[in-house]
Amino acid sequence: MKKIVFIFFILFACTSKDTVSVIGSTNLSDDTNVYLVEYVQNRPILKDSTTVKDGGFSFNDSISFPEMHYLFFKNVRGSIPLILEPGKIELYIDKDSIFNTTIRGTISNKEFEIYKKETEIFTTELSSIQNDINNALSTRDSLVLDDLESQFLEMREKLSDYEFNYIKESGDSYISSLILRRMIFERSIDYETADTIYNGFTDYIKGTSPSKEVKQMIDNYKLTNSESPRIGSFAPKFSGPGLNGEIISLNGIESKYILLDFWASWCAPCRVENPDLAETLKKYSKKDFAIVGVSLDNNEASWKQAIKDDGIENWIHISSLKYFNDPIARLYDVASQGVPTSFLIDPERRIIAKNLKSNDLEATLNVYLKINQ
Numbered sequence: 158m159k160k161i162v163f164i165f166f167i168l169f170a171c172t173s174k175d176t177v178s179v180i181g182s183t184n185l186s187d188d189t190n191v192y193l194v195e196y197v198q199n200r201p202i203l204k205d206s207t208t209v210k211d212g213g214f215s216f217n218d219s220i221s222f223p224e225m226h227y228l229f230f231k232n233v234r235g236s237i238p239l240i241l242e243p244g245k246i247e248l249y250i251d252k253d254s255i256f257n258t259t260i261r262g263t264i265s266n267k268e269f270e271i272y273k274k275e276t277e278i279f280t281t282e283l284s285s286i287q288n289d290i291n292n293a294l295s296t297r298d299s300l301v302l303d304d305l306e307s308q309f310l311e312m313r314e315k316l317s318d319y320e321f322n323y324i325k326e327s328g329d330s331y332i333s334s335l336i337l338r339r340m341i342f343e344r345s346i347d348y349e350t351a352d353t354i355y356n357g358f359t360d361y362i363k364g365t366s367p368s369k370e371v372k373q374m375i376d377n378y379k380l381t382n383s384e385s386p387r388i389g390s391f392a393p394k395f396s397g398p399g400l401n402g403e404i405i406s407l408n409g410i411e412s413k414y415i416l417l418d419f420w421a422s423w424c425a426p427c428r429v430e431n432p433d434l435a436e437t438l439k440k441y442s443k444k445d446f447a448i449v450g451v452s453l454d455n456n457e458a459s460w461k462q463a464i465k466d467d468g469i470e471n472w473i474h475i476s477s478l479k480y481f482n483d484p485i486a487r488l489y490d491v492a493s494q495g496v497p498t499s500f501l502i503d504p505e506r507r508i509i510a511k512n513l514k515s516n517d518l519e520a521t522l523n524v525y526l527k528i529n530q
Contacts, residue, residue, distance in 0.1 A: 177241050179216040181228075183250040185209050190231035195224065199455045199478060222364045223265045223331040230255070240265040240331060265331040272323070272332050279316035286312065290425055291466065294432060302429050309425045317345055328357040334367040341374050342480040344495045348378040386489055388511060392417070392502045395485045397451070397475040400461065405449075405475050407506065412447035414522060415502040416513075418472075419491045421453040422463035427497040431467035433515035438471060440519065445526055451485050452476035453496055 181191070191214050193205040204226065207214050223242035230250070237258050239246060244263040251257070260266040286309045293301045320340070324333040337354060340346040346354075352375045355368065362368055386393055396406035407415075418434065420427035438448050450472045454460040460476055477483045481492045491498050501510040501521065510521055 175219045175221050175243050177216075177218055177220050177243055178245045179239070179241070180213070180245065180247050181215065181250055182213045182248075183209060183252065184212065185230060185233070185250065185252045187211065189233075192229040192231075194227045194229055194236075196227070222361070222366075224366055225335065238269075240269055242266075242331070268327075268330050268332050276316060276319060279312060279319065282312050283309065283316070287425065290428060294428065294467065297432065306425055306429055321346070324354050325357070328354075329359045329362060331362060331365055331367075334358065334362050334365050334371065338367040338371050341371060341492075342482070344481055344492045348375055351375060386500065386508055388508050390508055392500065392506050392508050393488045395488055397477055397483075397485050400464075400474050405473060407502075410447055410449065410473065412443060412445065413504045414446045414525065416446070416448045416499055416518065417451065417489070417502060418448055418499040419451050419453060419486055419489070419496050421496055422456075422459040423454070424496045428463065428467060430497055430515070431463075431469050434518070435467065435469045435471065437515045437519050441522065441526075446522060448472045450474050451483065452478075453480055453483055453486055453491070454478055455480050 179193070183189075187209050189209040191207050191209060192203060193216055194201050195204050196202070205216050205218070207216065218241070220241050220243060223240050226239055226241050228237040228239060228250075230252075233252065233255060235255050237248070237250065237255055237260075239248065239260050240263070242263050242265050246260060246262040246266060248258055248260045259270060286305055290302065290305045290309065293305060317340075320336045323330075324336050324340075327333045333354075337346070337351060341348070341351055351371065355363075355371055355375060358368060363372070392407065394407050396404055399405045416434070420431065422428070434448060438446065448469075450464075450469065452460045452463075452474065454463075454476055455478050457476075457478055460474075460478070464470060464472075464474060475485065477485075481487070483491075486492065489498070489500065497512075499512055500508050501513060501518070503509045503525065509525070510518075513521060
């Protein structure tokens with residue numbers, strides 16, 4: 158009998174260690190719907206739902222590795238990020254301040270709270286500078302924009318230094334896997350360094366979804382180890398979804414010269430360049446010149462709002478909303494250079510120049526168009 162009880166205890170211990178309990182208390186009204194959502198390849202997946210009863214709600218499930226999830230509440234703006242992992246997770250949600258929710262109970266959520274507090278000085282300042290850049294874009298004051306861009310890059314570098322040291326020193330933290338994945342997407346770390354840091358992760362952290370994505374990207378890089386298309390080579394053919402979901406291809410663009418411009422709404426240098434490129438485009442007929450903007454955004458609303466704000470509606474726009482995993486960006490190996498990156502393509506669909514600023518672009522176009530008259 159003792160042996161049976163012992164075996165049952167072992168089995169119970171093995172199964173219960175993967176159990177996660179989320180216990181929330183709140184001043185939201187009873188019967189408010191609560192949704193537990195996970196993003197898979199940037200798409201929201203509803204994992205569970207419940208309602209508020211007597212000022213509380215709960216979710217119970219089993220999970221083997223930490224994974225980021227989000228809590229949404231019906232008719233309440235915003236969401237709460239939390240990391241599901243084995244253990245008991247507790248949080249209090251104030252209906253008037255859900256963004257200030259503190260999560261307690263498991264190691265990854267504790268580390269996440271610490272990370273957010275330690276990076277708040279950087280993220281707050283970056284947000285402020287970005288707002289100033291957006292406001293300055295309307296005045297077209299290049300001196301102010303240059304100064305703001307320098308401030309943005311300096312603050313971004315400080316945040317990157319903090320995060321780089323964090324992931325080097327915290328190979329047992331789920332937060333490190335999230336940061337490393339984002340760094341590779343944003344191309345703020347090279348693949349060789351990323352590989353070294355990944356190899357310093359514990360086996361437990363390597364089992365998480367972000368780490369698996371990191372491993373796949375590193376392996377793909379090792380297999381291809383490709384360079385960006387060179388000046389003089391034919392432009393790789395591409396196609397992708399436009400603003401309304403229509404498929405746009407290189408073959409379908411009839412303009413003689415095409416500027417293939419990789420950018421994103423979150424890229425400050427891109428946003429500074431966009432209005433100048435738009436002005437350059439106005440000087441040429443559609444028959445002679447077109448700009449194809451490939452956005453590395455992952456948020457459709459942000460992408461479309463940036464197009465409107467920067468006055469680039471007359472570009473041809475494409476985006477798969479997949480960051481640096483965009484198929485066209487991968488085809489042109491944009492990750493090795495970051496954004497903005499651009500390629501000028503001639504009527505034979507060869508690449509004749511790269512990364513031209515608006516003045517140099519105009520001069521180059523004038524020369525080639527005159528030659529081909």
